[in-house]
Amino acid sequence: MSRRLFVTGMFAALSSAAPVAAGAVTGRPHRGAVLRARPAKVSIGKRTVSTWAYDGRLPGPRIEATAGGLVRARLVNELPADTTVHWHGIRLDHRMDGAPGYTQQAVRPGGMFDYVFTAPDPGTYFYHSHVGMQNDRGLYGPLIVADPHEPLGYDEEFTVVLDDWLDGVIGTPDEALRRLNASTAHDDTLRSTALGGVVGELRHPYHLVNGRAADAPEVFASKPGRLVRFRVINAAADTAFRVALGGHRMAVTHTDGFPCAPVAVDTFLIGMGERYDFLVRLGEGAFPLVAEAEGKGARAFAIVRTSHRAAAPSSDVRLRELTQRMLRYADLKARRQDLLPRPSRSVTVTLGMRPSGNEWTLNDRLAADPMRLRVERGETIRIVLDNQSPMWHPMHLHGHTFQVRTSAGPQGPRKDTVNILPRERLNIDVRADNPGEWMFHCHNLYHQEQGMMGTLGYGPETHRMKH
Ligand SMILES: [Cu+2]
Numbered sequence: 387m388s389r390r391l392f393v394t395g396m397f398a399a400l401s402s403a404a405p406v407a408a409g410a411v412t413g414r415p416h417r418g419a420v421l422r423a424r425p426a427k428v429s430i431g432k433r434t435v436s437t438w439a440y441d442g443r444l445p446g447p448r449i450e451a452t453a454g455g456l457v458r459a460r461l462v463n464e465l466p467a468d469t470t471v472h473w474h475g476i477r478l479d480h481r482m483d484g485a486p487g488y489t490q491q492a493v494r495p496g497g498m499f500d501y502v503f504t505a506p507d508p509g510t511y512f513y514h515s516h517v518g519m520q521n522d523r524g525l526y527g528p529l530i531v532a533d534p535h536e537p538l539g540y541d542e543e544f545t546v547v548l549d550d551w552l553d554g555v556i557g558t559p560d561e562a563l564r565r566l567n568a569s570t571a572h573d574d575t576l577r578s579t580a581l582g583g584v585v586g587e588l589r590h591p592y593h594l595v596n597g598r599a600a601d602a603p604e605v606f607a608s609k610p611g612r613l614v615r616f617r618v619i620n621a622a623a624d625t626a627f628r629v630a631l632g633g634h635r636m637a638v639t640h641t642d643g644f645p646c647a648p649v650a651v652d653t654f655l656i657g658m659g660e661r662y663d664f665l666v667r668l669g670e671g672a673f674p675l676v677a678e679a680e681g682k683g684a685r686a687f688a689i690v691r692t693s694h695r696a697a698a699p700s701s702d703v704r705l706r707e708l709t710q711r712m713l714r715y716a717d718l719k720a721r722r723q724d725l726l727p728r729p730s731r732s733v734t735v736t737l738g739m740r741p742s743g744n745e746w747t748l749n750d751r752l753a754a755d756p757m758r759l760r761v762e763r764g765e766t767i768r769i770v771l772d773n774q775s776p777m778w779h780p781m782h783l784h785g786h787t788f789q790v791r792t793s794a795g796p797q798g799p800r801k802d803t804v805n806i807l808p809r810e811r812l813n814i815d816v817r818a819d820n821p822g823e824w825m826f827h828c829h830n831l832y833h834q835e836q837g838m839m840g841t842l843g844y845g846p847e848t849h850r851m852k853h
Contacts, residue, residue: 418458418502419449423465423515423525430594431602435554438465439524444597445547445621446513446527453508453531459501461493468492471501472516473529474659475643475787475802478503480822483784484516488823488841492517507787508533509643510617510661512547522552522559522623522831524597530617531643538639540665543615544606548656548677548686549597550590550625559623562588563835570743572777578626578681580655580712581778582807585681586624587832593625593679593686600687600701610670610692615639617663618677620656623831626780626805627677628655629662630707631690632699634673636664638713644787644800647719652710655680657780659803659829662713672696674703716792718799725797726789729815732768733759737806737828737838739775745837746775746828752837759826759842761818771804771812778807779833783842784824788814803829818844 426442427434440446451457461471470492472484482503486492493499505511514526528545553559566587578585596604608614616636620627630636630653637648640663648665656662656677670693677686687701735757738747748757761767769788771781782803790798791813806812821844828838 418460419447420460420462421446421471422462423469425465426524428524428597430551430592430597431599433555433599437524437553438520440527444524446525448527448545449513449529451505451529451531453505453533455505457501457503457505457529460498461501462498463493463495466495468494468517469520469525470499470516471513472784473501473503473511473513474782475509475511475661476503476529477506477785477787477820480785480820480824483822483824485784485825486517488825505531507531507643508536509640510619510663511643512619512621512661514621519559519563519831519835521621524553526621528617528619538615538665539613540615541612542608543617545596546616546618546675546688547596548618548620548622548627549594550622550679551592551594551599552590555591559831563832566832567744567836572743576681580628581626581680582810584777585626586830588624589682589684590625590679593677593684595675595677595686595688598688600685603701604688606675606688606690608668608690608692610668612668612692613665614668615663615665617661618656619661620658622658624658625682626655626657626680627686628653628680628708628712629677630705631666632674632676632703632705632707633669633671634666634707636666638662638664638718641718641799642787642801642803644724645721646799649713649717651713651717652707654713655805657803657805657829658831659780659782660801660805668692670696672698674699674701674705676703676705676708678708715790715799716794719797720789720800724800726815726817727766729766729768732770734770734772735759735840737771737773737775737779739777746833747837748826748840751840753834753839754837757840758847759840760846761816761842761844763818763821763844766815766817769814769816771806771814773806773808773810776808778805779838780805780829781826782829783816783826785820785822786816786824788816790814816842
């Protein structure tokens with residue numbers, strides 16, 4: 387059987403070695419993706435909502451690259467606000483990282499910016515705005531980096547972008563944040579044992595697979611017997627998902643872009659900013675692909691169909707897979723060539739919550755006066771994440787992929803986003819091989835905007851860019 391690598395390619399980011407002025411918009415014609423960030427009405431199933439999106443699409447266009455090749459994408463800002471694009475998980479030139487105030491000035495309304503960078507590592511990534519609450523609107527899309535020497539054999543692949551949605555339904559994300567800031571309480575009804583307690587800040591009225599709600603679900607059409615790779619991306623602001631495919635066991639093969647020894651499980655939990663790839667050999671029928679909004683009593687839902695005759699599953703179908711064997715970080719083993727050297731020193735990052743209940747801290751500091759971890763180029767350091775706050779946090783480091791050191795030994799997975807539960811301590815090792823000033827933050831967007839943002843920087847601190 388032939389392997390179809392790119393099933394929905396729209397904008398190929400061509401590999402090319404042509405030199406380009408980084409970031410500058412040159413007079414030369416632009417080759418590559420164009421992302422027009424603009425207000426749009428989009429259908430999320432039976433409902434149409436007003437939001438901000440790239441090219442009026444939800445998710446934004448799929449961008450494809452080849453490992454070692456260039457990605458070119460021109461951001462055109464047609465929003466009534468500043469914006470940037472962050473390339474989540476990519477170990478790129480820091481000037482292209484889209485971190486406003488750190489690596490670039492945000493792009494003003496009417497302006498544009500050319501992102502041009504090499505994508506060194508193959509895998510499943512995504513891009514999103516890094517300004518304010520814009521990532522809880524529609525400003526995100528998948529970025530898939532192909533491996534020219536792909537070792538996995540499979541027949542077909544599908545990308546599954548998960549999201550929690552409120553924009554244009556119960557106001558805007560900025561209004562939701564203002565409500566949270568006016569309150570000191572947390573919704574104690576949003577709970578999960580797997581996440582160690584309260585799971586999130588609010589209930590989003592919809593949960594989406596590839597921009598579609600359960601009332602008009604995405605359908606992945608395939609054939610019985612095919613070996614299929616699913617690339618799952620959690621682009622949500624405040625929701626972890628528990629993912630399972632009815633009637634199938636899955637072999638998890640990658641997390642956050644990087645390969646791991648395949649693990650057979652029934653389900654996995656994916657935090658905001660994380661990615662998982664899994665393989666399944668499809669049976670014959672119409673199968674529910676369910677992503678439970680963990681602890682929120684709601685779900686995202688899609689259908690995997692390999693038979694025209696089979697009746698569609700109901701979106702509220704009970705799946706036994708959701709309660710069976712769930713992936714743990716300790717199950718994941720990196721390849722030998724992806725193991726980082728032993729760290730030469732360690733630093734502790736304490737995750738905290740102020741008594742206000744709506745300010746989240748790293749080493750007691752808020753984003754306005756951020757914690758800075760200083761590293762020197764070439765060293766490997768251990769970061770001890772010590773969660774003293776009452777909630778779990780998906781911590782994300784820009785520009786690097788760290789190694790999670792689990793209780794299962796030194797071969798933990800390479801990741802860029804890791805969930806840490808309340809009262810948990812977790813070691814991650816980082817090799818300082820990509821100079822710059824990098825954001826290190828919680829990928830719960832509400833926590834990020836309530837202060838949980840620090841930096842990892844090389845050498846002495848130089849002056850920070852003015853916003
Ligand atoms: Cu958090």
